[in-house]
Amino acid sequence: MLWQALTLQLGYNATLVAIGAMLLGIAAGVSGSFLFLRRRALVSDAISHATLPGVGLAFILMVALGGEGRNLAGLLAGSAISAAVGLLCVQWLTRNTRLAEDSAIGAVLSVFFGFGIVLLTVIQTMQAGRQAGLDSLLLGATAGMLRSDAILIAAGGALTLVLTLILRRPMIMVAFDEDYAAARGLNVRQVDLATMALVLAVTVVGLKIVGLILIVALLIIPPVTARFWTDRTARLWLLSGVIGGLSAYTGAAISASAPQLPTGPIIVLTSFALFVLSLAFAPGRGVLAAVLRHAAFQRRVHMRQGLLALAQGQPIYERYTIRLLRRAGLARADGVATEAGRARAAKALLDENRWDILRAMPDHEAAAALYDGMRPIETVVTKDQLTEIDARLPAPREVTA
Amino acid sequence: MKPISIAATAPHAEAGPQPPLSIRGMTVSYGQSPVVFSVDAAFPEGSMTAIIGPNGAGKSTLLKATLGILRPLSGTVTVHARPLNDQRHRIAYVPQRASVDWDFPTTVLDVVLMGLSRELGLLWPVRSRHRQKVLDCLARVGMAEFADRQIGQLSGGQQQRVFLARALAQDADLYVLDEPFAGVDAATEKAIIAVLKTLKAEGKTVIAVHHDLSTVVDYFDRVLILNIRKIAEGTVAEAFTETNLQAAYGGRLATAQMGALG
Incomplete structure (x- = not known):
C-alpha cells in the first residue's frame, strides 16, 4: 500500500494530490531559504498562525451570502488577508514601539490564533458548520481532497516558485548586505515585503495539505538541512527545494494510503529525518565530521609537540603524545627517540626555524600568516624562497638524542 | 563655544563647477539628539578625502545618510x-566589514558578482565575460586565486579586499569607503591604498572614513574633520592642522598622534 502510494498507483486523485504537495514543498523550501538567509525565519510562524481568523471569517461570510462555506479558494483568500494583517501588525510593532521583533511575533501569533480558535468554536455551533471540517486546516489532511483543490494547490505552489526565482537576486543581496543593497538603490523594505509576501503565499496555499501549525517546519527545516551540505547560495535554495518537495511528496503519499494519518505531521517528520541525517553525517558542518576533524587536529598537535620535544631533548609528560610517537615507531615507551624519530624530530625543528625566519621577512606576510605551528613550510613557499630562507638559517647543530 | 556654521552660509569656493558629490545641511539623529548636525561638504573630482573625527563623531552615519541608507532629518x-537617485550607478559603496555575517553561504565570486547587479538585472544569466570581469577585479586587489572560497574562510584583510573588488566591478566614478583599513593586516592596507591611488590617478573620486591619523598625510589629499558638526574641510595642508584636530578630538587626542602632522 505504501509502496503503491509512493509510486503513484493509488489513482488519479491521489496522484494529483501528491504532485500538488510536491510543488508546494518545493516552493516552501525555496522561498523559506531566502527567509532563512535574511534571519527572519520566525516571522513565518506569525504569518501562519494569523491565517486562522481569516479562515473562520471567510467561512461565516460565505455561508451568510448563501454560498458553500467550504470553498477552498474562498477560505484561502480570507486566510491571506488576515495573515497580511498579522504581518503588518508585526512590522508596525517592531518599527514604532520599543518591542523587539521576537516579542511582536509572539504577541501577534497568540492573539490571532486565539481569535481564530474562538471563531472555529462559534462555527461548530452553526447549522452549516457541523460538517465544515475546518479543523483539518490546523494539521492538514489530503483525505477527501477535491480534484479542484489539488489543482489550486499545484498552481499556487508553481506560481510562488516562479516569483521567488525571479526575485532571488535582490533578496540575496538584501539578506547578505543590507547597507550595500540600499546604497545600490534597492528599496530594502520593499524587498523584505516581497519575501514575506512569497512566504505568505506558500503558507496560504499549504493550509489544506500541511496545516497552519506545521507549515513553518516546511519553510525552515529544508533550508537549515541544506545549509549542512553547501556553502553556496544557489545550491542552498536548490537543495532546500528538493528537500521540501521530497518531504511533502512523501507525506502526501503516505497520508493517501492511510487516510487517518494527518498529512502535516508526516511531512514534518520526513523533513526532520533528513535534517537529523544531515546534522549527523554532512561533511564539513555535520557533527560527526566536526568530531573527527577535532580528533585529527589534536593528533597533529600532539605529534608536533612530541617531535619538537624530542629534537630539543626535553622530556615528554603527556601519555597520549608518547603513545602516538610509539605507534608511529618514532619513540620507545620510555620516551626515548628511535632512529626514525630522531630524523623526523630534526625535520620538525628545521621547519620551525624556517618558519621563524619566514615570519620575520616583511615580503612574505601572506605566506607567514599561514603559520599554525604544524603546516610543513614547503606547502606555502616555493623552492627558491626555501633556499633564500635556508641561507639565513643558523649553522646546523647536532640534534641530541 | 564655537559658533555653529549653519547650512548654506559657506559656499565652497574651491570646489569645481559640478562636484561629483556635494552635501548640504545634512542632519541625522537617532531619537532626540543629532549625531550629525548641519554638515555641508563638497568633494571635488579626482580628490581623495579622509573623513576623520573621534569615535561617535558621526563619520559612518554621515556616509550612510549621504547614500540614502539612513533617512536624514534634513539635508540634500x-x-x-x-x-542622488538618478546617479546611483556612479557610486560604489564599501561598507564596514563588520556589517555583514561572514558565515553567509556564499563565495568570493558571488559576492563580487553583486557589483554587476545592474548589468545582470533580475534574470540575465551569468556569462563567462561577467566571470572574467569579476576575476579581473579580484586580481586588482590580489585575490584572484580565492574566487571559489567561502567568504568565511578569508582573513579580515582578505574580506575587506573582496568588498573593494565588488565596488570596482561597478565601474563607478565615486568610491565611498567606510573604514577600509580597520582591523586589516599591513599587506591588505598596502594593496587597498595602491588601488585607491590608481583610481585617483584615473580621475575618480575617493572618500573614506579613516581612523588612523598617522597615515592621513601619506594616503589622502583632502580631509573632512567631523565631530557631529563639521570642524574643517579642505586640502590636507590647510585643514589637517593641530588647531582643527584639537577642536575635533579635544583631550582625546594623544600627543603621540600629533606627531602625524607634517
Whole structure:
C-alpha cells in the first residue's frame, strides 16, 4: 500500500494530490531559504498562525451570502488577508514601539490564533458548520481532497516558485548586505515585503495539505538541512527545494494510503529525518565530521609537540603524545627517540626555524600568516624562497638524542 | 563655544563647477539628539578625502545618510549636480566589514558578482565575460586565486579586499569607503591604498572614513574633520592642522598622534 502510494498507483486523485504537495514543498523550501538567509525565519510562524481568523471569517461570510462555506479558494483568500494583517501588525510593532521583533511575533501569533480558535468554536455551533471540517486546516489532511483543490494547490505552489526565482537576486543581496543593497538603490523594505509576501503565499496555499501549525517546519527545516551540505547560495535554495518537495511528496503519499494519518505531521517528520541525517553525517558542518576533524587536529598537535620535544631533548609528560610517537615507531615507551624519530624530530625543528625566519621577512606576510605551528613550510613557499630562507638559517647543530 | 556654521552660509569656493558629490545641511539623529548636525561638504573630482573625527563623531552615519541608507532629518545630496537617485550607478559603496555575517553561504565570486547587479538585472544569466570581469577585479586587489572560497574562510584583510573588488566591478566614478583599513593586516592596507591611488590617478573620486591619523598625510589629499558638526574641510595642508584636530578630538587626542602632522 505504501509502496503503491509512493509510486503513484493509488489513482488519479491521489496522484494529483501528491504532485500538488510536491510543488508546494518545493516552493516552501525555496522561498523559506531566502527567509532563512535574511534571519527572519520566525516571522513565518506569525504569518501562519494569523491565517486562522481569516479562515473562520471567510467561512461565516460565505455561508451568510448563501454560498458553500467550504470553498477552498474562498477560505484561502480570507486566510491571506488576515495573515497580511498579522504581518503588518508585526512590522508596525517592531518599527514604532520599543518591542523587539521576537516579542511582536509572539504577541501577534497568540492573539490571532486565539481569535481564530474562538471563531472555529462559534462555527461548530452553526447549522452549516457541523460538517465544515475546518479543523483539518490546523494539521492538514489530503483525505477527501477535491480534484479542484489539488489543482489550486499545484498552481499556487508553481506560481510562488516562479516569483521567488525571479526575485532571488535582490533578496540575496538584501539578506547578505543590507547597507550595500540600499546604497545600490534597492528599496530594502520593499524587498523584505516581497519575501514575506512569497512566504505568505506558500503558507496560504499549504493550509489544506500541511496545516497552519506545521507549515513553518516546511519553510525552515529544508533550508537549515541544506545549509549542512553547501556553502553556496544557489545550491542552498536548490537543495532546500528538493528537500521540501521530497518531504511533502512523501507525506502526501503516505497520508493517501492511510487516510487517518494527518498529512502535516508526516511531512514534518520526513523533513526532520533528513535534517537529523544531515546534522549527523554532512561533511564539513555535520557533527560527526566536526568530531573527527577535532580528533585529527589534536593528533597533529600532539605529534608536533612530541617531535619538537624530542629534537630539543626535553622530556615528554603527556601519555597520549608518547603513545602516538610509539605507534608511529618514532619513540620507545620510555620516551626515548628511535632512529626514525630522531630524523623526523630534526625535520620538525628545521621547519620551525624556517618558519621563524619566514615570519620575520616583511615580503612574505601572506605566506607567514599561514603559520599554525604544524603546516610543513614547503606547502606555502616555493623552492627558491626555501633556499633564500635556508641561507639565513643558523649553522646546523647536532640534534641530541 | 564655537559658533555653529549653519547650512548654506559657506559656499565652497574651491570646489569645481559640478562636484561629483556635494552635501548640504545634512542632519541625522537617532531619537532626540543629532549625531550629525548641519554638515555641508563638497568633494571635488579626482580628490581623495579622509573623513576623520573621534569615535561617535558621526563619520559612518554621515556616509550612510549621504547614500540614502539612513533617512536624514534634513539635508540634500547632489551627485554631479543631479539628485542622488538618478546617479546611483556612479557610486560604489564599501561598507564596514563588520556589517555583514561572514558565515553567509556564499563565495568570493558571488559576492563580487553583486557589483554587476545592474548589468545582470533580475534574470540575465551569468556569462563567462561577467566571470572574467569579476576575476579581473579580484586580481586588482590580489585575490584572484580565492574566487571559489567561502567568504568565511578569508582573513579580515582578505574580506575587506573582496568588498573593494565588488565596488570596482561597478565601474563607478565615486568610491565611498567606510573604514577600509580597520582591523586589516599591513599587506591588505598596502594593496587597498595602491588601488585607491590608481583610481585617483584615473580621475575618480575617493572618500573614506579613516581612523588612523598617522597615515592621513601619506594616503589622502583632502580631509573632512567631523565631530557631529563639521570642524574643517579642505586640502590636507590647510585643514589637517593641530588647531582643527584639537577642536575635533579635544583631550582625546594623544600627543603621540600629533606627531602625524607634517
